[in-house]
Amino acid sequence: MSSKTNHKLTQSTVAIDSQENVYDSSRESHIDSPYTEEEKKPFWQRFRFRVDTTGHPPQIFNVTLYLSIFVFGLFGAARGIDEGTVSGNLALPAFIRKFGLSDETKTEHEIATLKSNIASMVQLGSVGGALIAMKSVDFFGRLRALQVVCIIWLIGVSIQISSQSVGQLYAGRFIEGLAIGQTTSIGPVYMSEVAPSPIRGMANCIFAGAVYLGIMMGYFANYGSAIHIPATLSDGSVNDKQWRVTFCTKFIMAGLIFVASFFWCIESPRWLLKHGKAHEAVEKLSKLRKLPVDHPYIIAEISDINEQVMAEKEAARSSSLIGNFKQIVTVKSIAYRLIIIGGGSQVLGQWSGANAVTIYASELFALVGVTGIDKLKMSAVLGVVKFFSAYFAAFFLIDILGRKRSLYIGICGQMLCLLYYAIFLHLVPQAAEGVVENANAKRASTGALAAIFLSGTFWTVGFNSIQYLIGNEIFPLGIRSFAQSIIMVLHFANQYGNSKAMPKLMLAMHSFGAFYFFVGVLCVALVWAFFLPELKGRSLESIEEVFTLPWYNLRRCNKLVPDHSQIHKVKYTNSRGNTGFDHIQFDLEKNKPSIEMVEDETGSNNKSKHVRRSSGEEEDDEKKV
CATH class of the missing domain: 1.20.1250.20 (MFS general substrate transporter like domains)
Structure with missing residues (x-):
């Protein structure tokens, strides 16, 4: 990637991190849940005959x-x-x-x-x-x-x-x-x-x-x-x-x-x-x-x-x-x-x-x-x-x-x-x-x-x-x-x-x-x-994590392995957002570490750790680009 884009990426990450660097424990319950409030509703209440593009900039559908x-x-x-x-x-x-x-x-x-x-x-x-x-x-x-x-x-x-x-x-x-x-x-x-x-x-x-x-x-x-x-x-x-x-x-x-x-x-x-x-990849994208x-x-x-x-x-x-x-x-x-x-x-x-x-x-x-x-x-x-x-x-x-x-x-x-x-x-x-x-x-x-x-x-x-x-x-x-x-x-x-x-x-x-x-x-x-996994709405890069699960748990992948990809942290909102771009919000909460409790097939509670990368680790990853 060009040095200009790399500079912008680092600059954007620093700007986001500077706006919130204190961990708020009151958000813990929100972090640990792999589902949004909308997703927790029964299927028949959520169903619409249209694709859900909430959170994605409208320009990308062109x-x-x-x-x-x-x-x-x-x-x-x-x-x-x-x-x-x-x-x-x-x-x-x-x-x-x-x-x-x-x-x-x-x-x-x-x-x-x-x-x-x-x-x-x-x-x-x-x-x-x-x-x-x-x-x-x-x-x-x-x-x-x-x-x-x-x-x-x-x-x-x-x-x-x-x-x-x-x-x-x-x-x-x-x-x-x-x-x-x-x-x-x-x-x-x-x-x-x-x-x-x-x-x-x-x-x-x-x-x-x-x-x-x-x-x-x-x-x-x-x-x-x-x-x-x-x-x-x-x-x-x-x-x-x-x-x-x-x-x-x-x-x-x-x-x-x-x-x-x-x-x-x-x-x-x-x-x-x-x-x-x-x-050329950045240009074409x-x-x-x-x-x-x-x-x-x-x-x-x-x-x-x-x-x-x-x-x-x-x-x-x-x-x-x-x-x-x-x-x-x-x-x-x-x-x-x-x-x-x-x-x-x-x-x-x-x-x-x-x-x-x-x-x-x-x-x-x-x-x-x-x-x-x-x-x-x-x-x-x-x-x-x-x-x-x-x-x-x-x-x-x-x-x-x-x-x-x-x-x-x-x-x-x-x-x-x-x-x-x-x-x-x-x-x-x-x-x-x-x-x-x-x-x-x-x-x-x-x-x-x-x-x-x-x-x-x-x-x-x-x-x-x-x-x-x-x-x-x-x-x-x-x-x-x-x-x-x-x-x-x-x-x-x-x-x-x-x-x-x-x-x-x-x-x-x-x-x-x-x-x-x-x-x-x-x-x-x-x-x-x-026994198939449901992959609707997941980024291609996040799907690899799904297959760390045993075959009998793949059908529960959306509960056990939430999508942690960068692309799903960028949200389109009605406000200005925290990135310097109109209507674009970077979800900082998804950077915070969490441990999710999942129940295995035998009914006993086992700790299955899905540790989300910290914002510092993600910044290191971004600098590799």
């Missing part, structure tokens, strides 16, 4: 920040457009004839294998892309990595759109997967690093919601193509235009993100500070927050980031691939986060049935009696439902209800919907043949159709938000992009396995058996979710 988040958030559409497009392509007559999906010489199992290979090839490439992201996201930086990936994405799409054989189609889809696999590390990591803590969940859910923007675009592209472009030409040959035109949405999205990144995006200050570019470089909020945030960077550099003098692998294996806390929390979110989320519903939507609609082009129309409606529910979760749930409550709602709702669908397939198998004559069976068929739509809604509220968000919150800065890349490898490996297995799973277990299996996975997920 157009510059939102535009940068918007561009990186759109990156989520890369995966979504492919899933929506391939789902409809598999039902387009021209695509089916072109790539041998209607070949009468092939057996039912051979057709299922070909279909699963086409659908899952992007997921296979995405595994490689996620592995590449382990180094590329940190090597290039978040912004340059985004631009490189857009170019790879366009190359893959170009190969697909000119395909003359199924082999060329595989190659194009694999290369597109190399790009898509990196998007799921670049987008969420960037947004976790630049978003202020009150809207960090919302920012990540913009990425997750963009997946369904892409799916909706892909579904409608196929539906429109099926309506307006005939499958055959006048001479009886295949009209390739019917399926090729659906790839235009990918060109548009990739080009839009690439161009917008040069005008609207700002590099992550956390990445800059990690790579020794302190002056100042632009993102719309505050001067010597503002107490900027100083506090940079101090928090720098403290974590210094601690990580002390622990690992050099960052290497082997060193990172060693850290995630030998450090118990990080291993738990990677395997149980991050890995669990991917395994349970991907095998909950949501991916199967998205990619094979047209076939699932056929099982409840929907026929012909109506299958594509219903798929398009499903895309709209998922799109709006994803953004409803982003703006009204994830940072308001919290991560865990949203996950509970999503898992329970998805489980009930898939259970109804499985029971319907079990009791009314003739619906798949389009034969539903009984009035009660027709009503049940309508209910099964609604169950598919609602399962998508609950998925976007629950697992869809968590699977991208959680990995970017729980890991320290030094290995954040590396660990997120490993989690995304698990994400795409499980998605590949699910996409590949689904056609044969429905043959081997019958359609209803596959969905009973998904319901069982969701039951396990409900138990897993109970």
